[in-house]
Amino acid sequence: MHHHTQALAIAERVAAELAPGTLGIGLFGSVAAGTDHPQSDIDLFLVVDTGAGTEVRQVEGRMVTLSRKTRDDLEGGLAHPWEAVTAVGAWRRARILHDPDGRMAALQARARAWTWEAIGPEADRWAARELVGLAEEVHKIHGMLVLDRPRAAAANRAVLVLQLGYALAVSGRLTCESENDLWDAVADAEGPDWAAAWDAAAGILPADHETGCRAALALYRHAAGRLTPHLDAGERAVVDTAGALAA
Incomplete structure (x- = not known):
């Protein structure tokens, strides 16, 4: 594990050089967790007042x-649903390298005690709003397939593949140590139908372009089925229309 020892040494040296101009420094990501490979980047979070x-x-x-993040930015990682999915796990495994006033240690303690109950209603509403916003991508994919514009359809398909994963992670109350772990966690939580459609839409499974796009539309229908209880009447109309197109 020479690469890991080297990464830790680099992180500590860079942190020592930057410490005088910061309010705190933490090592996050795979190097902090000890799961890095030789090409992993070294993630340092620097707490600053400005900049x-x-x-x-x-x-x-x-x-x-x-x-470089302000204290409000770091606090937001535990308060905003879309950030909490990865921020909570990252904080739990972080290595604090510079913490003169103890604020980073306090945030790490909060992350280790954190549960989804703290932001449950907001989490469900965020996931529902995300689903409604992504209805536009469904319309675009459908239209671009009809117009035979494969690049535009592929771009919209990629948006669904990535963003629906976050919506279902929030709805399913998942936390991951990094975004690299998110996709497997969602696939495990949602089951084989989601996993097969995601793999086809993302290009893991061999599939032609139209099949991949239709797999992305299937992901939308799956997510709609999970998030329907959190939609109001107006949102439900938008999602139902998109779901009909996706079918």
Whole structure:
């Protein structure tokens, strides 16, 4: 595991260099969890008052991603459903490298005690709104297939493949240590029909373009069946229309 030892050493050295200009630094992702491979990037979160953003560096042949976030940004990871799916698990496995006022340790403690009950109603509403918003992609896929515009249909299909996974993860109250784990977690939770359709839509299984697009539409119908109880009457009309097109 030389690559892991090297990654930890790089993370600690970069953190020590950047510490004077930050309010805290944490190592996240696969390196923090010990599941990294030689090409894994080294994810460092830097707590700052201003100047949030992302910077990527190359250090000793390894990619180091520096995500500068404010305290509000970090708090949001435990408060917003779409972030909590991966943020909670990431915080639980994070290695805190610089924490002068103890705020990062406090956030990690909150993540380890966190449950979906804290934001349950908001989580269901977010997932429902996401489904409604994605109805547009269903209309676009249907239209682009009719117009024989395969690239546009493929782009809309990709949107469904990725974003429906997050909606069902929130609805299913899943948490993952990283986005890399999300797709398998959703497939395991939703069962073989979802998994087969996702694999075809994402290109894992051999399928022609139209079959892949129809698999993405099947994902929408599956998600609609799961999220219908959280839709109001107006939202239900939008989703039902999209579902009819998807069928």
